[in-house]
Amino acid sequence: MNRRKFFESAAAAAFLRARPQRTFVFFIDGLGEDYVAASAMPVLNSWGRKGLRRTVKGVMPSVTNANNASVCCGCFPAEHGITANFFLDEATGKELYMESADLVLRPTLFERAARRLGVKSALLSSKKKTISLLPRGADLVLSAEVPTSEWSQRLGPAPNIYSPDINYWLLKAAEWIARNRADIGVMYVHTTDYPMHMWPPEAPESKRHLATVDGLLGEIAAAAPDAAMLLTADHGMNHKTRCWDLEHACANRGLKLRAAISAEQDKYLKHHQGYGGTAWVYLESKKDEGRAASMIGSLPGIERVYSRQEFAREFRSFPARIGELVAIGDKTTVFGRMDEESKQLPPQYRSHGCLVEASVPLVVFNASKAPDSEAFRYNLDLTRWLTVA
Numbered sequence: 001m002n003r004r005k006f007f008e009s010a011a012a013a014a015f016l017r018a019r020p021q022r023t024f025v026f027f028i029d030g031l032g033e034d035y036v037a038a039s040a041m042p043v044l045n046s047w048g049r050k051g052l053r054r055t056v057k058g059v060m061p062s063v064t065n066a067n068n069a070s071v072c073c074g075c076f077p078a079e080h081g082i083t084a085n086f087f088l089d090e091a092t093g094k095e096l097y098m099e100s101a102d103l104v105l106r107p108t109l110f111e112r113a114a115r116r117l118g119v120k121s122a123l124l125s126s127k128k129k130t131i132s133l134l135p136r137g138a139d140l141v142l143s144a145e146v147p148t149s150e151w152s153q154r155l156g157p158a159p160n161i162y163s164p165d166i167n168y169w170l171l172k173a174a175e176w177i178a179r180n181r182a183d184i185g186v187m188y189v190h191t192t193d194y195p196m197h198m199w200p201p202e203a204p205e206s207k208r209h210l211a212t213v214d215g216l217l218g219e220i221a222a223a224a225p226d227a228a229m230l231l232t233a234d235h236g237m238n239h240k241t242r243c244w245d246l247e248h249a250c251a252n253r254g255l256k257l258r259a260a261i262s263a264e265q266d267k268y269l270k271h272h273q274g275y276g277g278t279a280w281v282y283l284e285s286k287k288d289e290g291r292a293a294s295m296i297g298s299l300p301g302i303e304r305v306y307s308r309q310e311f312a313r314e315f316r317s318f319p320a321r322i323g324e325l326v327a328i329g330d331k332t333t334v335f336g337r338m339d340e341e342s343k344q345l346p347p348q349y350r351s352h353g354c355l356v357e358a359s360v361p362l363v364v365f366n367a368s369k370a371p372d373s374e375a376f377r378y379n380l381d382l383t384r385w386l387t388v389a
Contacts, residue, residue: 020117021368022227023186024178024220025109025383027071028213029064029126030193030352032236036361038201039210043218047229047365054362058235058379060315061263061278061328062358065098065133067234067379068190072134073106074384076316081105082133083321084263088282090320095259097266098321099129101136105318109186110137112387119185124174126166126192129266140177140184144170162270164209167191171216179223186386196237197271197350221366228367232379233360235352240345241332242301243275248341253295258282260327262336264353275336275345277354280323281305293325301333303355331356 033055036044047053059070059077061084069082077083081103088095110121114137122140125131131143142151144158144166152158155172159165174189191213199206221229246260264276283292289307297305304327311326312319329335334351360379364370371385 020119020185022182022184022224023367023386024174024224024227024229025071025186025188026217026229026231027068027188027190028231028233029191030196030235030237031233031361032196032201032357033359033361034201034236035196035206035210039207039214041210041214043214043221044231044363047231047363051229051363051365051367052370052373052376054373054376055359056232056362056377056379056381058233058358058360060317060355060358061276061353062235062355063264063276063278063353064193064234064266065129068130069104069134070378070380071232071234071383072109072188073104074109074112074380074386075106076380077318077321078312078316079106081318081321083318084278084280085276086261086263086265087280087321088259088261088323090282095261097129099132101133104133104136108134108136108138109188109383109386110139113137113186116387117185120183121186121188122177122181122184123188124170124177125190126161126170127190127268130190134188138188140181142173144173161192161268162194164195164205164212167195167209168212168216171213171220175216175220175223178220178227193237194268194271198348200239200350228370229363229365230367230382231361231363232382234379236357236359237350237352238331238357239347240275240277240334240349240351242342243334243336243338243345244279244299244301244329244342245338245340246279246281246296246327246335248338249299250292250295252341255288255292255295256284257292258284260323260335262334262353264334264351265336272334272351273336275334275351277329277334277352277357279327279335281325281327283324286324289325296325296327301330303328303330303333329354
């Protein structure tokens with residue numbers, strides 16, 4: 001029987017019924033609950049009414065790579081090892097972006113799906129850093145930031161990474177796969193939070209962005225009515241008024257630190273200038289720990305200072321890849337490197353990384369084997385159940 005006749009046959013229909021349900025995972029970067037509440041998103045709201053809708057906890061720090069790896073691997077950073085966007089490798093003394101697949105210590109969703117279910121997977125992201133961090137096991141890998149000529153010919157040139165339009169291009173690529181690649185059993189789609197950095201929830205530009213995203217989600221679902229639709233986010237977003245450079249702040253108070261770096265720092269500096277709501281603090285000497293914690297904790301805008309062990313235990317993080325101390329800012333405070341110990345930020349500045357942004361939506365729709373709602377407490381629970389033997 002040739003291929004065409006096979007796919008027109010009853011045998012083909014039986015084959016399609018017997019295989020695992022297609023599953024599409026949407027990781028909408030920066031989609032805090034306030035954005036959903038402020039925007040017209042009838043598709044997402046319909047999914048929530050007909051399926052499952054919860055507000056859940058994200059991973060701390062509330063930055064993209066730690067949460068992306070957690071959702072893609074279905075476990076906490078204590079297991080997969082991706083603790084942030086940026087860290088100091090104490091074995092080498094080098095500060096590194098957490099963008100290498102070699103740093104991921106547990107199987108991705110794509111590896112698990114291939115091994116346990118025998119299905120092919122696709123990884124799509126607006127940001128190129130995601131396809132260098134999480135590609136293992138994916139049969140199709142695409143970044144709208146650096147698309148192949150094949151995809152540019154198919155959909156037209158991708159927009160600039162610093163635009164809302166790049167998310168639309170990415171979702172159109174996902175719709176094409178949903179419609180034309182029935183062999184892709186798992187598709188993971190990660191957008192960019194550039195629009196959330198630029199505009200608050202009530203801004204017309206933000207509402208247009210999310211209305212367009214919502215419409216494209218509907219087109220993807222229509223192209224694959226058999227597929228389960230799973231959606232969550234990594235973090236929310238807020239206006240920040242103050243940034244601390246903790247190296248300068250401590251030095252000005254008589255204590256030299258080895259380093260103090262923003263856990264949010266990545267290569268997309270136009271988004272947030274590298275400033276974020278959690279800082280990894282590295283000491284010159286272990287005996288400085290108490291003094292440094294007290295000094296940093298006394299600064300305005302500091303919500304809490306954790307020891308390495310405290311932070312790792314409370315947030316299920318990987319101790320070797322966080323600071324000896326971890327400083328967390330309040331809703332209005334971020335950390336970063338500057339030429340001064342602190343500065344006031346402009347009214348339009350928006351960022352994330354602290355505890356208040358670690359609360360996000362989770363939606364499960366049309367998933368035939370999903371557990372009940374009580375199984376979903378964290379964003380990473382969105383995928384944890386998918387390939388359980």
